[in-house]
Amino acid sequence: MQKYSVFSLVKNALSNHENWDLAWKDPTPKKEYDVVIIGGGGHGLATAYYLAKEHNITNVAIIEKGWIGGGNVGRNTTIIRSNYMHDDNALFSEFGMDLWRRMSQDLNYNVMFSPRGIINLAHSDAQMNTYARRGNSMRLNGIDAVLLNREEVREIIPMADFSDNVRFPIFGGLMQPSAGTARHDAVAWGYARQADDMGVDIIQNCEVIGFDVSAGKINGVRTSRGDIKAKKIGLCVAGSTNILAEKLNMTLPIETHLLQACVSEPVKPVLDKVVTFGAGHFYISQSDKGEMVMGGDLDGYNSYAQRGNLPTLQHVLTEGIAMMPFLSKLKMLRTWGGIMDMSMDGSPIIDKTHIEGLYLNCGWCYGGFKATPASGWTFAHTIAQDRVHELNAGYSLNRFNTGHLLDEKGLGTKTWIS
Amino acid sequence: MLYIKCPHCGMRSQNEFSYGGDATIKRPELGKEISDQDWDNFVYNRKSLRGKHWELWQHISGCRQWIKVERDTATHEIFNTLKANEEISL
Ligand SMILES: Cc1cc2nc3c(=O)[nH]c(=O)nc-3n(C[C@H](O)[C@H](O)[C@H](O)COP(=O)(O)OP(=O)(O)OC[C@H]3O[C@@H](n4cnc5c(N)ncnc54)[C@H](O)[C@@H]3O)c2cc1C
Ligand SMILES: [Zn+2]
Numbered sequence: 001m002q003k004y005s006v007f008s009l010v011k012n013a014l015s016n017h018e019n020w021d022l023a024w025k026d027p028t029p030k031k032e033y034d035v036v037i038i039g040g041g042g043h044g045l046a047t048a049y050y051l052a053k054e055h056n057i058t059n060v061a062i063i064e065k066g067w068i069g070g071g072n073v074g075r076n077t078t079i080i081r082s083n084y085m086h087d088d089n090a091l092f093s094e095f096g097m098d099l100w101r102r103m104s105q106d107l108n109y110n111v112m113f114s115p116r117g118i119i120n121l122a123h124s125d126a127q128m129n130t131y132a133r134r135g136n137s138m139r140l141n142g143i144d145a146v147l148l149n150r151e152e153v154r155e156i157i158p159m160a161d162f163s164d165n166v167r168f169p170i171f172g173g174l175m176q177p178s179a180g181t182a183r184h185d186a187v188a189w190g191y192a193r194q195a196d197d198m199g200v201d202i203i204q205n206c207e208v209i210g211f212d213v214s215a216g217k218i219n220g221v222r223t224s225r226g227d228i229k230a231k232k233i234g235l236c237v238a239g240s241t242n243i244l245a246e247k248l249n250m251t252l253p254i255e256t257h258l259l260q261a262c263v264s265e266p267v268k269p270v271l272d273k274v275v276t277f278g279a280g281h282f283y284i285s286q287s288d289k290g291e292m293v294m295g296g297d298l299d300g301y302n303s304y305a306q307r308g309n310l311p312t313l314q315h316v317l318t319e320g321i322a323m324m325p326f327l328s329k330l331k332m333l334r335t336w337g338g339i340m341d342m343s344m345d346g347s348p349i350i351d352k353t354h355i356e357g358l359y360l361n362c363g364w365c366y367g368g369f370k371a372t373p374a375s376g377w378t379f380a381h382t383i384a385q386d387r388v389h390e391l392n393a394g395y396s397l398n399r400f401n402t403g404h405l406l407d408e409k410g411l412g413t414k415t416w417i418s
Numbered sequence: 419m420l421y422i423k424c425p426h427c428g429m430r431s432q433n434e435f436s437y438g439g440d441a442t443i444k445r446p447e448l449g450k451e452i453s454d455q456d457w458d459n460f461v462y463n464r465k466s467l468r469g470k471h472w473e474l475w476q477h478i479s480g481c482r483q484w485i486k487v488e489r490d491t492a493t494h495e496i497f498n499t500l501k502a503n504e505e506i507s508l
Pocket of ligand 1: 039040041042043044064065066067068069070071072073074075076077078079080112206207209210236237238239240244252259260261297336337338339340363364365366368369370371
């Protein structure tokens with residue numbers, strides 16, 4: 001594989017950039033693989049990469065119904081953080097933060113990881129108390145957390161509304177300085193390019209339409225391009241999880257809902273942090289191109305539509321303007337939506353199933369982009385070794401049965417309430 | 419914007435309603451012996467169909483009644499609405 005570097009850039013510039021290698025091939029599916037990963041989003045691609053890199057399993061296919069990176073990995077607002085209170089979430093996410101810090105070097109691909117820090121705003125004394133508690137929990141797990149008072153927040157984000165007569169005054173905030181953003185497409189492409197180089201077949205425009213299961217064991221998948229045999233199959237289809245589960249006669253603690261995001265026209269640098277509103281659900285950061293990247297609530301009812309409805313967008317942006325009034329002057333450039341696998345306790349599932357050789361990776365809710373490397377790493381381990389790693393032991397499917405829920409937000413089973 | 423025909427009030431905009439999830443889920447009968455799996459299915463497990471989906475909505479800024487709505491989860495087309503105590507014929 002051609003290494004990407006300043007030298008290869010100069011060299012290829014001299015030939016008008018016409019001689020770059022393809023970043024990954026377009027193979028025809030083989031009849032059989034050791035492992036088939038369904039879904040060419042961030043998690044599927046990362047899983048294949050770590051199967052090859054950490055476990056030397058390279059007879060692997062990724063089967064993607066559209067094009068890789070066309071799902072949520074290419075639709076999210078790229079917030080990367082590990083500001084969780086519960087141990088299982090905190091340790092898993094912080095393991096991921098380490099992988100993020102090394103990712104551009106590991107993949108020889110600039111994923112533009114930008115650890116600019118995230119601030120969760122607080123709008124009451126009670127909220128400051130819960131943030132102090134969460135911050136302490138984070139620090140006990142070795143994660144950086146800083147509790148900011150009103151003046152400290154004002155110093156960092158003076159453009160927020162600090163006037164006296166606002167409905168939700170800013171009392172302070174919880175900051176994780178090492179959190180940040182990354183370029184989502186580059187993450188998908190970087191994993192794809194390396195996985196392909198190690199022998200993984202990336203098969204696009206190929207939809208899984210059924211499974212071959214006999215005597216409690218998986219034997220392969222049926223696809224729009226023919227049957228493919230495999231000893232092990234990993235499901236990484238995010239918002240399409242329920243559709244494939246139905247074909248396996250499984251009913252999961254997951255609902256599919258739509259989340260929208262939007263960007264404004266590009267403006268000069270104004271915001272160098274990720275900021276979330278504490279009195280509702282709104283978050284914002286500024287992209288390298290200058291666009292304000294914004295998102296918030298789900299549309300609020302089960303949806304597979306991959307496009308949003310305006311009432312939610314209006315509601316979310318009303319919160320944004322309450323937090324940062326200057327946003328009202330910006331023009332909207334684009335809005336879009338992605339269908340998300342909302343789990344019943346807000347935490348993901350990375351586990352084996354009752355079907356031998358079938359592995360499940362789903363339930364990512366709002367936060368699966370940041371989990372991409374840790375999810376791929378632990379899922380590859382679970383598939384290769386046929387047992388969960390201690391990092392994903394808490395993300396079991398049967399926790400709903402045993403009562404060991406990981407309800408970080410204490411919201412219960414109404415997945416559409418955020 | 420969805421328009422939902424409340425069986426009590428008539429056609430109203432989505433803004434007047436709040437959502438209540440899958441309307442086909444039945445609470446296990448009181449006093450009967452049930453398995454953990456039955457509880458699991460009631461509390462957590464959902465089909466989350468792509469296509470026609472019977473779901474609960476509450477006309478929260480109107481008559482405040484719970485109603486049942488049959489909606490396509492991919493196109494958002496609404497086919498049918500019922501009062502809460504009317505049975506769904508599947
Ligand atoms: C608007 C929005 C904002 C978000 N913001 C953030 C954020 O700021 N931070 C964060 O951490 N997370 C965020 N998320 C969540 C995050 O994007 C997802 O949790 C994560 O991308 C899901 O994993 P994935 O990348 O593998 O999914 P996807 O990219 O959706 O991959 C799944 C793939 O499976 C394919 N597939 C489905 N069915 C089949 C089939 N039958 N056969 C073959 N292939 C199939 C799909 O085509 C798709 O490419 C956001 C999501 C959305 C929609
Ligand atoms: Zn009504």
